[in-house]
Amino acid sequence: MAARDQHGVDAPWDQGFRVVGKENRKVDGLAKATGEAIYTDDIQLPGMLHAKMLRSPHAHARVLSVNTSKAEALSGVMAILVGAELPIRYGVIPWTPDEHALAVDKVRFIGDEVAAVAAVDEDTALEALNLIEVEYEVLPAILEPEQALTTPEPAIHEDRKRQDNISKHVELAFGDVDQQAQDADIVVEEDYCFHSTTHTAIEPHCAVAQANSDGRLTLWSSTQITHYVHRALARVLELDPARIRVIQPCLGGGFGGKSDPFSLEFVVAKLALKTGRPVKMLWTREEVFYAHRGRHAMQMHYRTSAKKDGTITGVDAKILIDGGSYSSFGLVTTYYSGQLLTGPYTFPSYRFDSTRVFTNKPPCGPKRGHGSVQPRFAFEVQLDEIAHRLRIDPIEIRRKNFVGEHTHTVNGQRITSNGFLQCLDAVEEATDWKNCYGKMPFGQGLGVAGSMYISGTNYPVYPNKMPQAGVQLKLDRSGLVTVFTGGNDIGQGSNSMVAYLVAEELGLLPQHIRVVAADTDLCPVDLGAYSSRVTFMVGNAAIDGARKLRKQLVSAVAEHWQVDAKDVRFIEGTVVDLSDASRSMSHVEAFHLAEEMFDTLGSTGAYNTPTLGGDYRGGTIGASPAYSFTAHAAEVEVHTETGRIEVKKIWVAHDCGRALNPIIVRGQMEGSTYMGAAEVVLENHFLNRFGLHAGPSLLDYRIPTSMDVPEIEAHIVESIDPEGPFGAKEAGEGPLHSAIPAIANAVFDAVGIRLRHLPFSPAKVLAALHAQKELV
Amino acid sequence: MRVFHLQVNGDTVEVAAPEHWTLLEVLRYKLGLTGSKQGCDKGDCGACTVLLDGTPTLACLCLAASAEGKAITTIEGLLPAHRAQGGKGADPLQDAFDRSGALQCGFCQPGMILSAKALLNQNPNPSLQEIRQALAGNLCRCTGYTQIFEAIQAAAKEMQN
Numbered sequence: 001m002a003a004r005d006q007h008g009v010d011a012p013w014d015q016g017f018r019v020v021g022k023e024n025r026k027v028d029g030l031a032k033a034t035g036e037a038i039y040t041d042d043i044q045l046p047g048m049l050h051a052k053m054l055r056s057p058h059a060h061a062r063v064l065s066v067n068t069s070k071a072e073a074l075s076g077v078m079a080i081l082v083g084a085e086l087p088i089r090y091g092v093i094p095w096t097p098d099e100h101a102l103a104v105d106k107v108r109f110i111g112d113e114v115a116a117v118a119a120v121d122e123d124t125a126l127e128a129l130n131l132i133e134v135e136y137e138v139l140p141a142i143l144e145p146e147q148a149l150t151t152p153e154p155a156i157h158e159d160r161k162r163q164d165n166i167s168k169h170v171e172l173a174f175g176d177v178d179q180q181a182q183d184a185d186i187v188v189e190e191d192y193c194f195h196s197t198t199h200t201a202i203e204p205h206c207a208v209a210q211a212n213s214d215g216r217l218t219l220w221s222s223t224q225i226t227h228y229v230h231r232a233l234a235r236v237l238e239l240d241p242a243r244i245r246v247i248q249p250c251l252g253g254g255f256g257g258k259s260d261p262f263s264l265e266f267v268v269a270k271l272a273l274k275t276g277r278p279v280k281m282l283w284t285r286e287e288v289f290y291a292h293r294g295r296h297a298m299q300m301h302y303r304t305s306a307k308k309d310g311t312i313t314g315v316d317a318k319i320l321i322d323g324g325s326y327s328s329f330g331l332v333t334t335y336y337s338g339q340l341l342t343g344p345y346t347f348p349s350y351r352f353d354s355t356r357v358f359t360n361k362p363p364c365g366p367k368r369g370h371g372s373v374q375p376r377f378a379f380e381v382q383l384d385e386i387a388h389r390l391r392i393d394p395i396e397i398r399r400k401n402f403v404g405e406h407t408h409t410v411n412g413q414r415i416t417s418n419g420f421l422q423c424l425d426a427v428e429e430a431t432d433w434k435n436c437y438g439k440m441p442f443g444q445g446l447g448v449a450g451s452m453y454i455s456g457t458n459y460p461v462y463p464n465k466m467p468q469a470g471v472q473l474k475l476d477r478s479g480l481v482t483v484f485t486g487g488n489d490i491g492q493g494s495n496s497m498v499a500y501l502v503a504e505e506l507g508l509l510p511q512h513i514r515v516v517a518a519d520t521d522l523c524p525v526d527l528g529a530y531s532s533r534v535t536f537m538v539g540n541a542a543i544d545g546a547r548k549l550r551k552q553l554v555s556a557v558a559e560h561w562q563v564d565a566k567d568v569r570f571i572e573g574t575v576v577d578l579s580d581a582s583r584s585m586s587h588v589e590a591f592h593l594a595e596e597m598f599d600t601l602g603s604t605g606a607y608n609t610p611t612l613g614g615d616y617r618g619g620t621i622g623a624s625p626a627y628s629f630t631a632h633a634a635e636v637e638v639h640t641e642t643g644r645i646e647v648k649k650i651w652v653a654h655d656c657g658r659a660l661n662p663i664i665v666r667g668q669m670e671g672s673t674y675m676g677a678a679e680v681v682l683e684n685h686f687l688n689r690f691g692l693h694a695g696p697s698l699l700d701y702r703i704p705t706s707m708d709v710p711e712i713e714a715h716i717v718e719s720i721d722p723e724g725p726f727g728a729k730e731a732g733e734g735p736l737h738s739a740i741p742a743i744a745n746a747v748f749d750a751v752g753i754r755l756r757h758l759p760f761s762p763a764k765v766l767a768a769l770h771a772q773k774e775l776v
Numbered sequence: 777m778r779v780f781h782l783q784v785n786g787d788t789v790e791v792a793a794p795e796h797w798t799l800l801e802v803l804r805y806k807l808g809l810t811g812s813k814q815g816c817d818k819g820d821c822g823a824c825t826v827l828l829d830g831t832p833t834l835a836c837l838c839l840a841a842s843a844e845g846k847a848i849t850t851i852e853g854l855l856p857a858h859r860a861q862g863g864k865g866a867d868p869l870q871d872a873f874d875r876s877g878a879l880q881c882g883f884c885q886p887g888m889i890l891s892a893k894a895l896l897n898q899n900p901n902p903s904l905q906e907i908r909q910a911l912a913g914n915l916c917r918c919t920g921y922t923q924i925f926e927a928i929q930a931a932a933k934e935m936q937n
Contacts, residue, residue, distance in 0.1 A: 029874035032882025035811020035851035042810035202815040202823055202917050203883045252883030253917050285816040491881025491918050663877035667923055674920030698820035706911040709921045
């Protein structure tokens with residue numbers, strides 16, 4: 001049932017919240033603070049073996065032979081696995097299964113997996129890796145996307161219909177963008193570059209598998225997508241999925257870096273089946289850098305047309321996307337690079353032409369703000385340039401082109417609630433924009449940018465008409481409500497969100513709710529923690545399930561008291577009779593009455609998106625039941641002697657629909673903002689000319705420390721979405737996007753240089769300052 | 777293999793492990809004290825931080841042998857120590873981290889909390905800059921640090937009262 005069928009704008013929940021909107025504790029906060037919480041690597045099973053992976057030293061090579069005989073002879077080695085034993089391909093997108101757990105024919109990047117060893121301990125497994133002899137035929141490596149575009153051979157993937165190195169090409173046009181450019185008062189056309197960055201969740205990937213004697217296989221994995229891993233395991237291992245159980249323990253951060261099926265999951269499962277013993281594999285930090293799936297580097301050409309008054313009339317984009325060696329989510333990335341730019345501004349014509357290519361580098365995938373952070377950077381910098389040339393205030397030009405609420409975008413996406421103007425107001429006021437922008441001393445500046453993002457999409461990764469999110473609720477005679485959800489809590493707090501919503505709907509408190517999540521044996525399917533879908537979809541499913549139970553509970557109490565059901569109210573665990581203030585009971589008693597009347601108490605809840613999206617191929621990709629909106633303002637100081645950009649402060653205003661817990665929403669906004677800011681000035685997932693990572697460690701890959709992070713001021717904007725759970729939309733990815741162009745635009749305000757190629761290293765800043773002097 | 781004599785969270789333990797094992801490995805894989813985390817295994821992230829005689833120390837860079845004779849405090853030790861002093865609930869720092877939203881994925885937090893503990897033991901009323909400096913060896917990828925700073929400030933205030 002679609003959410004819109006459940007709630008109208010006058011829904012009774014739109015007032016008098018007891019749990020929602022309050023600063024409640026998280027359901028797992030103390031467990032994490034005290035070290036009780038169990039993450040995948042904390043699992044130790046009796047007789048458990050430890051596995052390690054042998055990886056390719058070549059960026060591109062044919063694997064001619066793998067000789068494991070010496071390694072097998074090593075004492076303590078229990079099993080060795082090579083690619084031929086897992087010949088079935090997988091990939092998170094079912095149309096592009098191009099990965100093998102271990103190389104079958106070729107290796108496609110330095111670090112590609114070739115063989116695995118299970119041994120009594122890690123030291124023995126590592127020693128055995130050195131004894132495996134692999135014969136390679138080294139092939140020319142393609143490391144630059146331009147080269148991949150023009151060089152069909154050697155094809156990195158040889159067995160596709162396309163005999164070239166193009167992973168995906170999408171071209172969509174809406175309105176006549178060329179005519180609009182001809183008729184425009186101003187046209188700005190520039191090239192922009194976004195480099196690759198990576199997630200660096202502090203927990204490295206880990207998986208543990210156990211094969212029981214009765215043929216059941218259990219996998220514990222640090223994954224964001226339990227359900228897709230479940231499906232992929234069954235396919236690759238050729239096992240009945242009903243005999244496979246996938247569990248996500250506590251997850252130490254994801255950000256999109258754990259939302260593909262990964263080779264270690266198949267390898268530990270197969271090794272456990274081979275040996276009859278539990279097997280664990282924990283990747284090193286270096287291995288995590290090579291596993292990557294991080295932000296795609298993009299080379300973007302944008303041409304924006306506008307009228308003198310700042311009205312945008314057309315946007316034309318051509319984008320080259322460096323996909324790395326495998327498809328991953330690449331089909332979606334390619335669409336997202338164009339489809340998600342059509343708000344928060346309206347324009348009558350739009351065209352994008354995006355091409356994702358394969359290169360012999362670690363595969364790219366979805367990093368927080370999947371596919372749309374890069375185009376957002378380019379466009380918001382270009383918009384700033386138009387505002388500057390037209391002498392329009394950068395906040396004003398954004399207001400002027402506002403797409404509106406309850407409307408459609410040029411590419412057919414339905415917009416519901418939209419608090420973007422309030423976001424702009426918030427940063428304008430907080431920064432004292434009118435008195436500061438353009439008026440700060442040389443070297444200091446302010447910049448602004450806006451963005452939008454999806455709250456999930458109506459495109460399930462594999463086509464099916466079943467719910468995208470499901471929950472089950474069980475009521476216990478003790479008064480406890482257990483909610484079973486397939487949703488993956490990756491640290492964003494989705495289990496807490498479920499507890500809050502069920503408590504609110506049933507008139508209980510969060511401590512009355514226990515959440516069991518991300519266990520495929522116990523929980524109904526949810527598709528996973530990606531595309532910012534969990535709050536919206538699992539949240540709506542939880543309300544749906546709880547509402548059914550509330551009806552039963554209320555009617556049982558009404559019958560007992562012989563009153564009208566509308567007079568029975570559950571408030572924080574106490575049931576009161578609105579018609580007789582002297583009468584009340586505990587919710588536990590109410591549970592007992594309801595169980596007497598209805599037998600064992602439980603319910604299911606589900607969510608599916610309404611039909612959305614433009615009526616054209618790809619029109620549903622990026623079609624979301626609700627979009628979030630963000631505005632960022634940044635203050636920078638540019639040190640002209642060293643070229644260093646110091647981000648002093650960032651203001652972020654985000655329309656999350658309704659803040660189900662303002663502390664958690666603020667945490668998402670601050671975490672997103674700091675991650676975005678770091679992509680501008682610190683982070684670079686750089687592969688050298690051999691395809692070797694320049695610094696695969698948390699020292700060399702510079703994520704911000706507590707000393708680096710700028711001051712961040714978060715302003716929550718609540719537009720109350722008509723279809724969101726109690727009005728909520730996403731908050732986990734949107735608030736990253738515009739942090740990046742806001743900084744770029746602040747640099748322009750500070751020193752008058754327009755930087756279009758990320759990252760903004762001191763060398764680039766100095767070169768631009770130097771060029772500026774030459775011009776003068 | 778070698779037998780290590782360690783004082784962990786007030787207990788004296790004898791544990792056999794390979795001689796080259798780090799303190800982190802012994803704590804996690806021999807003693808079952810999995811609260812200390814491994815994020816990089818080379819001293820970059822700080823998730824493995826424990827206190828040795830009250831000083832924040834990277835357990836992944838510390839051989840188990842070198843921790844002998846020192847008082848080792850892991851994250852698991854804070855709550856029992858707090859209770860032993862007549863406290864209720866969790867340690868005030870742990871409680872403040874929970875209240876303040878400082879715990880998202882939680883993976884860096886045991887190390888983060890122990891670094892903060894050492895700071896507050898030395899300096900009960902630290903400035904924001906002092907808090908930033910004390911946490912400079914503990915990477916957090918979720919929060920942007922803001923709510924962690926707030927948690928430590930809240931705990932400091934509470935502990936002073």
